[in-house]
Amino acid sequence: MALIVLRALFVMVSVGIAVSIFGSDAMRHAPQWLPWGVLAAMIALPLTVMGIDAGIKxxxxxxxxxxxxxxxxxxxxxxxxxxxxxxxxxxxxxxxxxxxxxxxxxxxxxxxxxxxxxxxxxxxxxLIPYVEFARDVRGLRPNVLDAASIVDGRIADLAEAGLFESRFVIPSFVLDELQASADASDRTLRTRTRRGLDMLSRMRANPRIDIDVLAPGDEDDDAMATDSRVVSMARRLGGRVVTADANVMKVAGLHDVAAINVNDVALSLKPAFVPGDALAVRLVKQGDEPDQGVGYLDDGTMVVVQNGREQIGRTVRVSVTSTLQTTAGRLVFARPEASRA
Structure with missing residues (x-):
């Protein structure tokens, strides 16, 4: 509405200028067609300017x-x-x-x-008063999302939990890549990408989450790999990359850009176990050793239970004996409480 009023005022001002020209001394001795030509030109001028303005999306x-x-x-x-x-x-x-x-x-x-x-x-x-104050409220570093973090889907839960205070930025070329993947022939890729786009829609619908889609800068090179372009945008914005890809973490490290791995965040949020802790787990399959049973906690942590083969298919109370951190996650070794020494 405000833009329509502005454009109407622009046309009215142009017509007013034409009327002022009509009353000038030069126009009194001009040909009869000249005032009409001036009026047409002063009407065409704002219409042309507004057309150019509307054409630049x-x-x-x-x-x-x-x-x-x-x-x-x-x-x-x-x-x-x-x-x-x-x-x-x-x-x-x-x-x-x-x-x-x-x-x-x-x-x-x-x-x-x-x-x-x-x-x-x-x-x-x-526009320092607006930009700087907004950055103080929303956080100092924007979080630049790559395709891997969006497809992963867990970023929406982390954002809704209030873990990130600053705004999220999605490069437009990442969104284009996701839209292309959503129509891919690979069913698995298509399903995961559409789930990621649904996560973005959920984040946009949350008024507490500030999320923007930004076009790359003039210095961006289309020939670069997408990972490098994401890191370059994060460096230009003074922000950090949020990803679920270990290779992106390495690229960000090479360019001295801060980066967060969603997998590392999820791993750090898992509960820590010490020997002697008691927990309940449902055993679902046999382990590598003949007498082992394997179960999973709600967060996906694998629990290997000694002497648990006979309890497969049941929920048992176990006592933690040790833990092992691997690249795939944390392993918990335990034994049934009845067998605890």
């Missing part, structure tokens, strides 16, 4: 702000420069130097200021 706030501040600083420097140069310029202010020097100097300074801000817009924060 994706607008980058930092780029627009950089151009705005670059022009503003350039004009200010031009004014200051003319004040500084006035003692050494010709005294005739109606001469060509005073007529053209401000225009030439202004164009050069506006170009340099705008170019400088466009090339360094990621190092400076424009």
């Amino acid at each position: 994706r607008k980058n706030l930092t780029t627009i702000t950089a151009v705005y501040f670059g022009l503003l600083v350039g004009v200010l420097l031009t004014y200051v420069s003319m004040l500084a140069l006035s003692p050494i310029l010709p005294p005739d202010r109606d001469g060509p130097v005073w007529a053209w020097l401000p225009v030439i100097l202004g164009s050069v300074l506006c170009y340099f200021c705008t170019s400088l801000l466009l090339q360094t817009r990621d190092d400076f924060r424009f």
